[in-house]
Amino acid sequence: MIWYPYQQMKTLRPPYKIVDADGVYLYTQDQKLIDSVSSWWCTIHGYKNPELTAAIQEQAGRFCHVMLGGLTHEPVQRLAKKLEEFLPGDLDYCFFSDSGSVAVEVALKMALQYNTNLGRRRPTVLALEHAYHGDTFRAMEVGDDEDYHFAFEQKRDVVHIPTELSALEDVFERCHDQLNCLIVEPLLQGAGGMRMYDISFLKRARQLCDQYDVLLIFDEVATGFGRTGNRFVADLVLPDILVLGKALTGGCIGHAVTVANRKVYQAFYSDDDRMALMHGPTFMGNALACAVALKGIEIFERENYMEKIRHIEEISRREMGGFSDPCIQEVRIMGGCTCVEVIDSSVLDGFQQFAYERGVFSRPFLKYMYSMVPYIIQEEELVKIFDTMKAWFHRPC
Ligand SMILES: Cc1ncc(COP(=O)(O)O)c(C=O)c1O
The missing domain is CATH 3.90.1150.10 (Aspartate Aminotransferase, domain 1)
Known part of the structure; x- marks a missing residue:
């Protein structure tokens, strides 16, 4: 049942x-x-x-899926290229996954390992009260293979603050050397109760993150593709990592992407294998999802x-x-x-x-x-x- x-x-x-x-x-x-x-x-x-259906059918006529471990294909290459030009700033480095929750996990992993790779111990994530970022829970923790998860061994914690400037400034003042990232649903907190807040909070967050080299993550799984009246809130305030899902594939196939900027990507780019991002969902870059996402973005712009x-x-x-x-x-x-x-x-x-x-x-x-x-x-x-x-x-x- x-x-x-x-x-x-x-x-x-x-x-x-x-x-x-x-x-x-x-x-x-x-x-x-x-x-x-x-x-x-x-x-x-x-x-x-009909256009989305045709895009899926056409791709299914070739193949539905191949893994990205050691393989690649045209739809995923085209989608990464499209996102590179479609998204603001230097948000150019696309890590695909199969759901918004997983894409958020990837963003948080990136932020933690970004610091580890730079030789810093920054265990704390700063998040907002009433935040919702997905439902995943402990899959990695119950795994027991050091080869996959060595980069994430340090103890981690989360601090929540309200969307108030004074709380934001206060937590940065007190804890900035502990923070690896600030993650927010920008402007509109969905599942936490459709709570709306002002852009001034995000502008100040950007300044403080710059000042203390804390990564700013926008979870735009819900807000992306126009929901707030902005194409992306990232068009107004540029995050270091952007997470997209839901509307990315027009609701046809579950897929998501975690997009990093150059600074984040560079911290993983090395001759040392241990600096690589250790993540790889089976269905990342699914060809049907990429084909339908490309068509969806085309319609979004054209119409x-x-x-x-x-x-x-x-x-x-x-x-x-x-x-x-x-x-x-x-x-x-x-x-x-x-x-x-x-x-x-x-x-x-x-x-x-x-x-x-x-x-x-x-x-x-x-x-x-x-x-x-x-x-x-x-x-x-x-x-x-x-x-x-x-x-x-x-x-x-
Ligand atoms: C802001 C936000 N992040 C992440 C998620 C999780 O996405 P998914 O349900 O695709 O795992 C959601 C789902 O509602 C969401 O609203």
């Missing part, structure tokens, strides 16, 4: 069974639903995009997605900007993300089924009702999502 994610299986409501998906719509046997979640924020082009996202944000502000209710704590809007935070999670009990019956798929969590729509959504479809949200608060009790 299937063990579903984040679910108490004993009390699980049967999930809606999808029999087809097209554009922004999911189809069950008896309902047509606008997907307001973009399948956990990744299907930015919608479902069944001027940033303009579409600006339009989504405009409609979101018009429809939800001033919305209030005694049950609502706050409404937050940024780019292609709208979040209604309620005062108590019980306020949202039953909302998913309410939305289903009105033709919208929603997946509220904790105190958060939100939309993260595919960018191809039409105005009336987006308005229908917001009307459904508002109707929940206006319904007779």
